[in-house]
Amino acid sequence: MELSPIWLLVLATFVPAAMLSCAMLYPVRRGAERLGLLDRPGHRKVHTQPTPLGGGIGIWFAVVTTFALGTLAVGVCRMTPSLAAYLPPSIAESLDAIWARTGELWGVLAAATALAVLGLIDDRRGLSPWIRLAVQILVAAAVVFGLGFSLTAFIPVPWLTKCLSVLWIVALINSFNMLDNMDALSGGVAAIVAAMLSVVMLSTPDPESGQPQMLVAAMLLVVSGSLVGFLWHNRPPARIFMGDSGSYLVGFLVAVATLLATYAGYQEQARPHAVFAPLCVMAVPLYDMTTVLWIRIREGRSPFEGDKSHFSHRLVDLGLSKVQAVLTIHLLTLTCGLAAVLLSFVTLPGALLVAGIVLCMLTLIVILESTGWRKDEP
Template structure:
């Protein structure tokens, strides 16, 4: 076993144990101080439940990464940690007292600016998508900002069932982490520590988050996890450009496939809301997990189904990366449309049957 593998194993174990042993204390304090999430018309849970599970994930991730990762290498990880700290406190305040969307956006703007400007973490090329390769620096910054904020909020929005967001983030980080480990080289291999520390923290948290959950991730966890996933995505795409890992110029479309479930859910629900004449940020029960629950699935079955869907799409884009970005993205869009039509038709039938009865 190499030194790197030992360090990764210790990173995982540290993050896992910190989160595992932190959660019960957080649950106890949350109940003691009445810091609980109250069920409402949009939520699935039926009892008062703490929302501070992200504190345990953050503690495990941050402590493991700062102890075991090679932070002396200037590759953006220090700036990633700084951005995570900003979003941690934004999410923590929202979980405790609730804050406006605009204040959340300011926090995301600050965290994104730190990694883009201070570490120059950005998407520099479309790698042939729509015939576009290298991006002008202004467009590069603008598109990177859109990507980071979009992915961060996609993970935040999918956090609607016990274990769902944690499971999806775990699958995504495991996929990116594997390729950073195998093909990252000196510039990108350090990001496997980021992935492994997130996985460890999430597994410790998920011990208490699967149905019936004793604690939720909350914005504290979903914003931080979403931000980390967005940076891993950008670095994965850039690794394809600079290192030439197995997917080469197909890295952007492979990355979209790895993020399929959260991206599909976010884009679909935004379109549905706007078509109904509402704000895309107005909360409702139109998420894909709500539609699957309406089909008669239980929470655990819904989480497993969406996790399996994400894994199958990942396997598809990995095995058919040779088709190139254009064909892969067209295929993913076509599949998304078919899935949306299926969910819409089933929902309409269910509504008619409910009204008729």
């Protein structure tokens, strides 16, 4: 039986990335202490045992290796028509277009590697938050201005769109970093986000070709697969943490994938409101980051100061166990992700209903949390 192009894409991206990540993290776990990658319990930590911090190494290895193998496979198939004949016609016809974008892809991976190294240094030695933020902005600006990536924002002011694109990348990097505070939380949310966005890419045709956006979907599926392999080791009780290297890498790749994507569709099937799909699927991580920053500033503390004011911690304060809090956030993220997928299929009135559902859900979260805030008041 011939596999459909979509299932072949999943088998060629998600599956090997998951296997590579899972396998690589066994030696990383064993060598973490020698590498200085050990997170010890402290005043704001929820774990009670020293835990390796090298999850980002396994995720990076899986992402880069999968794309290296994919680049090699595309190159070989282009030079060997007899091999390309075994591929589904839609993929075989796209080989030249995919190859033309490999330079762009490896530019993104080089930038992602720079951020992973930044996070690894921070995991080992600790860096000033201003240094971390400055490097994040520089890398984001290099990608946006150097490679020409930008948000599909329909704003007729190019420099403003570029600046918003840099802000979007930095915001996503830090949202996943801040969400990494409980076992399987950030990794699980990121895996769901990447998987849902890949569905959006496969269901939103490119305006020029009318075909699914295979390359962007492949990037997201590789990220999602790498995270699933990592989650095998990060499930409660975690044997290894993602660390800053992993959260920076994942946040950056998800952000860049949203910039590479096209959401409006084509011709009579155009759905310009689908441009809000990334914002919709990222609603929960962005809610966590926004509320944490607001709480810290309101209390007169530095926004960079770590604490236990995160969404997951607040759910635990309401009476949920840590596992229940993580699963609750996963479910909320999946719900927002399904809403994002719907944006690619519905007309404007339907899109307004989808947005209303997401807003109602976030409002419900605020109401539930406010009961805890009132209990804390003197």
